[in-house]
Amino acid sequence: MTSLRRALLVSIVFVLAGCASPQWQKPGTSLDAVRQALGQPTLTEPLAGGGERLLYSRQPAGQQVYHLDFDAQRRLVSVTQVLTEARFQALRDGVDTRATVLATFGPPALVERVARFDGDIWTYRLMENLTPRQAHVHLDPEGIVRRVMFTDEILGDFDPAR
Numbered sequence: 001m002t003s004l005r006r007a008l009l010v011s012i013v014f015v016l017a018g019c020a021s022p023q024w025q026k027p028g029t030s031l032d033a034v035r036q037a038l039g040q041p042t043l044t045e046p047l048a049g050g051g052e053r054l055l056y057s058r059q060p061a062g063q064q065v066y067h068l069d070f071d072a073q074r075r076l077v078s079v080t081q082v083l084t085e086a087r088f089q090a091l092r093d094g095v096d097t098r099a100t101v102l103a104t105f106g107p108p109a110l111v112e113r114v115a116r117f118d119g120d121i122w123t124y125r126l127m128e129n130l131t132p133r134q135a136h137v138h139l140d141p142e143g144i145v146r147r148v149m150f151t152d153e154i155l156g157d158f159d160p161a162r
Contacts, residue, residue, distance in 0.1 A: 022056045022066035022079055031074040041068075042106045051077070060109035063127040083126040088135040088148050098143035108137070119146065125153060 020037045031052065035041070041054035042065075050072030057065045067080045082104060091101065101122065108122035119140040126133050132153040138146045 022064075022068060023081065025068060025076055025079055027076050027078065029076045031070045031076070034068060034070075034076060043103070045103050055103075055106050057106035059106060059125060061125075063125045063132065065106050065124075083124060083135075085126070085128050085133070085135070085150060088124075088126075088137070088150070091137065091145050091148050093145055093147060096145040098139050101137055101139070101145065117146075 022038060025034055025037070031054075034054065038054075038056060042057040043055040045053040045055065047053055047069060052070045052074070054068040054070070055065065056068065059065065063083060064081050065083045067078075067082055068076060069078045069080075071077050087104065105124055109125045110123040112121050112123065113119070114121065117138055119138060122137045122139060124135045124137070126135060132155055134151050134153050136149045136151065138148070140146050
């Protein structure tokens with residue numbers, strides 16, 4: 001296969017993949033049509049009034065998590081990308097739990113522990129103002145949010161000689 005042909009094929013794949021992206025779904029689309037276009041969601045959550053939320057996560061490699069909210073008639077009402085610093089900052093220390101973090105952001109990109117904190121640290125990758133960042137949600141042994149911290153994500157190896 002020639003390199004031109006290969007490049008054309010790759011371009012077509014990206015264009016077609018873009019058609020099935022959560023942010024391109026139109027309000028009013030049926031829940032079944034969205035599931036057919038996007039596949040199985042990462043999580044589903046019932047909403048007040050008989051609606052349903054489909055959560056599509058691009059973690060661990062991606063930097064987006066989408067909420068697709070449907071009304072009681074199973075029609076798409078809204079699409080929201082929720083991996084933002086503001087949403088993480090809205091987590092309430094001592095109030096929010098592992099369950100609310102999971103329902104809001106889906107599974108983390110990484111779960112780790114450190115010596116100076118007794119509990120799990122859930123790390124999410126996000127993009128804020130074109131800067132790759134990480135949000136670190138500290139959950140105590142009972143699963144209660146105790147702290148949220150942010151760091152810049154270093155992509156690739158740093159080489160000072162470059």
